[in-house]
Amino acid sequence: MLRYRGKKKVIDRVKEFDAFPKVPEEYVDSTSVGGTFSVITFFIVMWLVYSEVTYYLDSNLVFKFMPDIDMDEKLRINIDMTVAMPCSNIGADILDSTSQSVFGFGELQEEDTWFELSQEQQDAFDAVKYLNSYLREEYHSIWQLLWKKGHGSVRATIPARKSKPNRRPDACRLHGVLTLNKVAGNFHITAGKSLHLPRGHIHLNILFDETPQNFSHRIHRLSFGSPANGIIYPLEGDLKITNEENMLFQYFIEVVPTDVDTTFETIKTFQYSVKELERPISHSKGSHGVPGVFFKYDMAALKVKVYQERENVLQFTLRLFSIIGGIYVVIGFVNTVVLVIKNLFRQSPSANVAQKPNYNAKIRPQTNPLLVTPDLSVPVDLVKP
Numbered sequence: 001m002l003r004y005r006g007k008k009k010v011i012d013r014v015k016e017f018d019a020f021p022k023v024p025e026e027y028v029d030s031t032s033v034g035g036t037f038s039v040i041t042f043f044i045v046m047w048l049v050y051s052e053v054t055y056y057l058d059s060n061l062v063f064k065f066m067p068d069i070d071m072d073e074k075l076r077i078n079i080d081m082t083v084a085m086p087c088s089n090i091g092a093d094i095l096d097s098t099s100q101s102v103f104g105f106g107e108l109q110e111e112d113t114w115f116e117l118s119q120e121q122q123d124a125f126d127a128v129k130y131l132n133s134y135l136r137e138e139y140h141s142i143w144q145l146l147w148k149k150g151h152g153s154v155r156a157t158i159p160a161r162k163s164k165p166n167r168r169p170d171a172c173r174l175h176g177v178l179t180l181n182k183v184a185g186n187f188h189i190t191a192g193k194s195l196h197l198p199r200g201h202i203h204l205n206i207l208f209d210e211t212p213q214n215f216s217h218r219i220h221r222l223s224f225g226s227p228a229n230g231i232i233y234p235l236e237g238d239l240k241i242t243n244e245e246n247m248l249f250q251y252f253i254e255v256v257p258t259d260v261d262t263t264f265e266t267i268k269t270f271q272y273s274v275k276e277l278e279r280p281i282s283h284s285k286g287s288h289g290v291p292g293v294f295f296k297y298d299m300a301a302l303k304v305k306v307y308q309e310r311e312n313v314l315q316f317t318l319r320l321f322s323i324i325g326g327i328y329v330v331i332g333f334v335n336t337v338v339l340v341i342k343n344l345f346r347q348s349p350s351a352n353v354a355q356k357p358n359y360n361a362k363i364r365p366q367t368n369p370l371l372v373t374p375d376l377s378v379p380v381d382l383v384k385p
Contacts, residue, residue, distance in 0.1 A: 001323050005008065006312070006360075019023065026130065026365040029270075029329050031253065033180050033236075034335055034339075035169060037331050037334065037335045039336075040331065041327060041328065041331045042309075043063055043326055044331075045324055048323050048327065049320065049322070049324070050215070052316070052319065052323065055136070056310065056311070056316050058148075059263075059308040059309055059310040059360065060308065060310075061144060061148075061306060061307075061309075062306070062307055062308070062309045063304055063306055064304070064305045064306075064307075065302050065303070065304060066200055066256050066303060066305060067301065067302060067303070068300070068301060068302060068303040070182075070303075071182060072182075072266070073177050073182050073257075073268070074180065074181070074226065075179070075180040075181065075182045075224060075225070075255070075270065076177060076178070076179050076180070076183065076225055076226075077178050077179070077180055077187070077222075077223070077224050077297075078177050078221055078222070078223045079108060079174060079175060079176060079187075079219060079221065079222060080157075080173075080174075080175040080219075080220040080221035080222075080323070081173070081174055081175070081217055081218060081219045081221075081222065082113065082115060082171050082172070082173045082174075082217060082218045083171060083172050083174070083189055083215060083216070083217045083222070083293065084115040084170065084171050084214045084215070084380075085170075085171065085172060085174075085191075085213065085214055085215070086112060086169060086170065086171070086172055087110040087111070087112050087172035089191060089192070089203055089213075090172055090190065090191055090192070090292075091189070091190065091191075091192055091193040092110075092174050092187070092188070092189045093187075093188060094106055094178060094180065094185055094186065094187045094188075095185060095186050095188075096180060096181055096183050096184065096185030096186070097183045097184050098181055098183060106176065106177065106179055106330070107176065108174045108178070109174070109175055109176050109212070110172055110173070110174060111172070111173040111174075111175070112169035112171075112172060112173075113131060113169055113172070113173045114161075114164075114165055114167075114169055114170060114171055115170055115171035116165075117158075117161075117163065117214065118161050119162065119170035120159055120162070121158050121161060124158050124159055125218070125220070125237070125239075126306055128220075128236065128237040129237035129239065130237075132232065132233070132234075132236050132237040135232050136232055136234060136277075137234065143230065145355040146229060146230045146232070147229055147230030147262070147306065148230075148262075149229065151304075153306065154219070157220070157221075158220055165169050168182075170215070174189065174382070175221075181344040182299055183299065184298040184299060185296075185297055186294060186295070186296050186297075187294075187295040187297070188292055188293065188294040188295065189217075189292055189293045189294075190290055190291065190292030190294075191213050191291065191292065212245055213245050213246055213291055214242070214245065214263060215242065215248075215249060215291060215292055215293055216240060216241045216242050217239075217240055217249050217293055218238075218239050218240075219235050219236060219238040219239075220237075221233075221236055222235045222236060223269075223270075224237070224255055224268050224269070224270035224272060224297075225258075225267075225268065225270040226268075226269045227269070227277065228258070228260050228265065228267060228269045229262075229265065230260075230270075230306070231271045232271075233238075233271075233272070234272070234273065234274050235251065235274055240278070241280075244280050244281060245291075246281040246289050246291040247278060247279075247281070247291055248278065248279055248280070248281050248289050248290070248292065248294070249276075249277075249278045249292070249293045249294065250276070250277040250278070250294045250296065251274050251275070251276055251277075251294065251295045252274065252275045252277070252292075252296050253272050253273070253274050253296065253297040253298070254272060254273045254274075254296060254297075254298060254300055255270050255271075255272045255297050255298065255300060255312055256270065256273075256300045256302070256303065257269075257270055257299075257300070257303035257304070258270060258271050258303065258304045258305075258306065258317065259303065259304070259305045260304065260306045260307075261305070261306065261307040261308075262306070262307065262308050263278075263308060271304075272297070273373075275385070277351065317361070322356050
């Protein structure tokens with residue numbers, strides 16, 4: 001600990017320890033040009049500091065592919081869709097490569113409803129359909145915004161129907177969450193309830209051969225795993241309407257495991273791509289199969305890891321200080337150039353001519369009112385003491 005017992009103040013002694021020499025104030029010439037550039041420099045430095053800090057906090061997204069070795073992980077599928085047939089005429093099942101049925105994965109809730117939506121429901125579904133379609137088309141230009149800010153409105157649920165039509169329900173809403181094995185499988189909706197057997201199941205669709213079958217459907221939600229900000233689910237907001245009976249709708253889904261590790265969320269989820277195929281079933285015309293809606297999904301061998309990458313704090317600090325120092329040097333150079341030009345303009349010949357005195361001008365004598373010479377021609381009364 002240092003002790004000082006001199007006559008000067010401690011602050012004055014500390015100032016003398018400054019390693020950088022300072023110019024005395026009496027040798028500093030303050031000008032309006034220098035003050036203007038000082039104000040400009042301050043605002044430029046503040047703007048650049050704000051931009052650099054914002055850029056540092058807004059990190060880059062990195063997508064990395066790696067083999068998927070989490071084979072014991074479960075696959076959760078979220079389903080909410082409406083089929084234009086009564087619930088008593090259709091059945092929904094999942095069968096994967098392990099030959100386990102839907103009873104081993106969970107149970108979907110069946111709800112009798114009407115395929116035609118109310119005006120409020122139609123507006124909500126059209127909004128989801130339009131937004132999801134726009135995101136798929138413009139994904140290449142807004143993908144960073146989606147991953148960092150999210151798009152939760154695309155997962156908005158359809159509001160409940162306020163008024164019910166005066167007719168029997170003509171559609172069935174299937175919704176729920178199923179926990180599947182992380183293997184290839186087939187989720188399907190077809191005519192007739194299913195009968196489960198030790199090695200699979202069968203649908204009693206023979207009982208509905210004479211019943212008109214309309215597999216027009218509307219998909220409100222079809223996703224795998226937990227929702228993430230940047231993932232777009234292609235089938236949400238999809239609507240298929242057909243006027244033909246015995247139509248087969250097939251969706252071939254490729255599920256990709258995705259690990260998300262960002263500032264706001266750290267989850268393990270899934271994203272998927274899909275291909276569609278639809279055709280009428282007519283055995284007489286050689287088009288064989290079972291009418292219904294089939295979702296055939298398969299797991300990808302690679303998974304995607306999404307994480308944020310920021311630069312080193314030391315690099316950020318050095319770049320910030322170099323920017324500030326560079327601004328001061330550039331503004332100081334510009335200030336010097338402006339002052340030199342200003343001085344040259346003052347010393348130019350035109351300026352000297354303007355300031356040259358006129359010797360031919362008449363000089364009017366200045367009089368001091370305190371030293372006025374009296375006029376002797378005027379009589380003056382003397383005052384006697």
